[in-house]
Amino acid sequence: MASRPIVPVQARGEAAIGGGAGKQQKKNGAAEGRNRKALGDIGNLVTVRGIEGKVQPHRPITRSFCAQLLANAQAAAAAENNKKQAVVNVNGAPSILDVPGAGKRAEPAAAAAAKAAQKKVVKPKQKAEVIDLTSDSEGAIEAKKKQQHHEPTKKEGEKSSRRNKPTLTSVLTARSKAACGMTKKPKEKVVDIDAGDAHNELAAFEYIEDIYTYYKEAENESLPRNYMSSQPEINEKMRAILVDWLIEIHNKFDLMPETLYLTINIIDRFLSVKAVPRRELQLLGMGALFTASKYEEIWAPEVNDLVCIADRAYSHEQVLAMEKTILGKLEWTLTVPTHYVFLVRFIKASLGDRKLENMVYFLAELGVMNYATLTYCPSMVAASAVYAARCTLGLTPLWNDTLKLHTGFSESQLMDCARLLVGYHAKAKENKLQVVYKKYSSSQREGVALIPPAKALLCEGGGLSSSSSLASSS
Known part of the structure; x- marks a missing residue:
């Protein structure tokens, strides 16, 4: 009769060492740790086949140590099966040789259990990257350090530089916008023309905007x-x-x-x-x-x-x-906004010198003297006089955001009236009515009447009609 296999004491839930019981072989043919046995000793003393009678050192059974013992026991059981040794069941069950195909089923089951235990316990270690410090090339060391810090490689850098390069479509679009004048120009700063009057009580600093809003309506x-x-x-x-x-x-x-x-x-x-x-x-x-x-x-x-x-x-x-x-x-209505109230405000917004101021008044008086300007409101005549004066003196820019804000007119809106005033200026010297021309030819008013008119506006206007010409009033 064969000797009884000694099974090492195991933790609860671990697979049994050895071939396993006959009943367990009938159920699954592998020692999966489902065979439970009453505790023989709570001292955790382990007896291994081949060294029976020798007590191993007192060592707590950890998961790795238990897996090692399980693997050794299953390897010994496999060797015995190869030598066709008879294994007797503890409860007097028939030999494994009497059960056809039992040995063949036991081998793969034991191997599967060992692999499962190794998968649970053994964890693969990550391969550490080693920097070769023996190399004299500093570039190689820097490259390896960049790889450790996950810096972008050379190819990634090339891709990003390619993305930043302008495409042909964007270049053509930018050129088209520039040709059509659609490019975004830097926004001009609007000058606060009333900042200097903050402490002047006569300037009505707090109400000046409301006053001119009323003038525009009235x-x-x-x-x-x-x-x-x-x-x-x-x-x-x-x-x-x-x-x-x-x-x-x-x-x-x-x-x-x-x-x-x-x-x-x-x-x-x-x-x-x-x-x-x-x-x-x-x-x-x-x-x-x-x-x-x-x-x-x-x-x-x-x-x-x-x-x-x-x-x-x-x-x-x-x-x-x-x-x-x-x-x-007139029903005693004398408080009306005349050309003068707008001229004062618009001259201040133009930020010009005394020469510009006299030129504006010269063009404005030529305008009010002629009946054709009655078709325009006083604010437009005043703004057109400022625009025509800036064109005559060659000031740049001819019109800006500050003037547009305070006058309420764009450059295109003033073009017709400004051409009319410049036309009066061009004919003032030959006209029979010389009072305005002589008044602004004196040195006291900077001699602005002697300055040649803005020919650019006259060319764009294509000449004046006979009804609006100053010659018609002479």
Whole structure:
């Protein structure tokens, strides 16, 4: 009878060492650790086949140590099966030789159990990268260090550089936008023109924007309509002669600029509502100047002064009667935005010198003297005078964001009116009405009338029509 195999004491749940019991071979043919046995000793003393009677050193059974013991025991069992040794079941079961095919099933089952145990316990170690320090090449060492830190390789760097290169499509698109003027230009800085008036109480710094917003809304309400068709005895030439004479009187009395522009506004509004005979047109001018002087000046001219200036063509009573008629027809409305209030603001926004200021006033007075400018509102005439003056003096830029903000007009909107003013400038020297030209030819006003007009605007305008030409009023 064969000797009884000694099974080492195992932890709970581990596979049994040896061939296993017969019942377990019938179920699965492999020692999977499902055979349970009563504890023989709790001292964890292990007895191995071949060294029976010798006690191994006291060592706690760890998972790796148990797997090693299991592998050794299964290897010994496989050797015994190869030698065709008979193994007897502990409970008196028949020999393994009596069961056909039992040996063949036991070998692969034992090998599978050993592999499963090794997979659970043994963990493969990662292969450490070794840097060869014996090499003299610093480039090789740096390359290996970059690989350890996962830096991009040479190929990755080449790919990124290729991505940054502009494509043919982007180059063609950029050229097309540049040719069409669609490129993004740096935004100009808008200048705060009122910053210097923060401590000036007379400048109305806190309300200046609201004031000019109101002026913009009110200028259309007081805008004179086209009245020449309703005046049977008056034409554009007579009006130009009257305004030219009033500018001369205004200059002799040294009145405020506001007085001149208000006088012209009163005349145009009165002619819009009442027909005036030719013989009373000069009287209308005298009454308008007298009324505007009372409104704007501290020391207004006396009636007798105006009578003397007119070479006593009208009496004292006639001047006062015309003043009363004017106020009645205009319903005493004298607070209106004239060209002057816009000229002051726009000249300030242009940030120019005194030469530019005189050029603007010169073009503005040429404009108000001619009837054709009545089709434009006062703010547009003032802005066009600033634009035409900048073109005449060759200032750059001709128009900027600061002027666009404060005037409310773009460069294209002012082009027609600006060409009209430059046309008046070009014909001022040959015109019979020389008061404005002589006034701004003096050195006191920088001689701006002697400066050649902006020929670029005249060429773009293609000439002036006969109705808007200054020659038509001469």
